Amino acid sequence: MPSTKSERSTGAKKAKAQPFPIKWVAIASALMFFVPLVCSFLDSIKERWYVFNPTSLHELAQAAIAHAPEPDDTAFMADYIIRNLTATYPSTQIALNHDSSEWVFNNAGGAMGAMYIIHASITEYLIIFGTPLGTEGHTGLHTADDYFNILVGEQWAFAPPNLKMERYPAGSVHHLPRGLTKQYKMHEGCFALEYARGWIPLMLPFGFADGLTSTLDYVTLWHTVRITGREIIRNLLIFKI
Known part of the structure; x- marks a missing residue:
């Protein structure tokens, strides 16, 4: 039986929603990569602030x-x-x-x-x-x-x-x-x-x-x-x- 317009619209929304988990995984991966680098850099220069x-x-x-x-x-x-x-x-x-x-x-x-x-x-x-x-x-x-x-x-x-x-x-x-x-x-x-x-x-x-x-x-x-x-x-x- 042919799909109705509302069913097609719901399917399109689901298709659009799929990239969101991928986006958050990408953001989390970037943070896991860059945060240790930033912390490591700051740790290497912290002595300049010692008095x-x-x-x-x-x-x-x-x-x-x-x-x-x-x-x-x-x-x-x-x-x-x-x-x-x-x-x-x-x-x-x-x-x-x-x-x-x-x-x-x-x-x-x-x-x-x-x-x-x-x-x-x-x-x-x-x-x-x-x-x-x-x-x-x-x-x-x-x-x-x-x-x-x-x-x-x-x-x-x-x-x-x-x-x-x-x-x-x-x-x-x-x-x-x-x-x-x-x-x-x-x-x-x-x-x-x-x-x-x-x-x-x-x-x-x-x-x-x-x-x-x-x-x-x-x-x-x-x-x-x-x-x-x-x-x-x-x-x-x-x-x-």
Whole structure:
């Protein structure tokens, strides 16, 4: 029986609809090809946006320890570090958070402490992190190199298959290369100047996960997002990536 006009019209529409899946497959294939290339290129040039130097920060941490009136005076060390950084780096080069009273809790990888965000940008962050009570947890798997400069107390760490404990006393630095993970423990009264360089936004989910799924401390989570976002924007406004 001959097809009606409406049937022919429906068949034509179906025929026209067939290319759409092909189009989306082509777009997905292009993204899968170009996105890794773009990410690889950006990763190869990210060092041009670094301002801080791990060696200089380690020396600054040691100087803060040496000048502290008491070996556990973390507040003095924090002020010493921010004063030195302010004198070293002009505000046109990098934005720093000078409010050393702006401490917030931080829960990540099962460990809990408090942090003062000195600097946050797309490629670097610098914080003081620690606790007077002691804590331990997972370092996280990150896209950035992490330098943990111990100011007060002592940190232990280990990563299998090496089953021996790593010990980091005050004045030492614990370097965790990107892509590696460890278990770590900060003993009672341990604080550190922590510097990370790499793709910082990719580290943020690790820092937020415990607040979203475990502690449900949304007040602390809000302050963490607020301060981090504020500092990243302040740096972007002076073209610090």
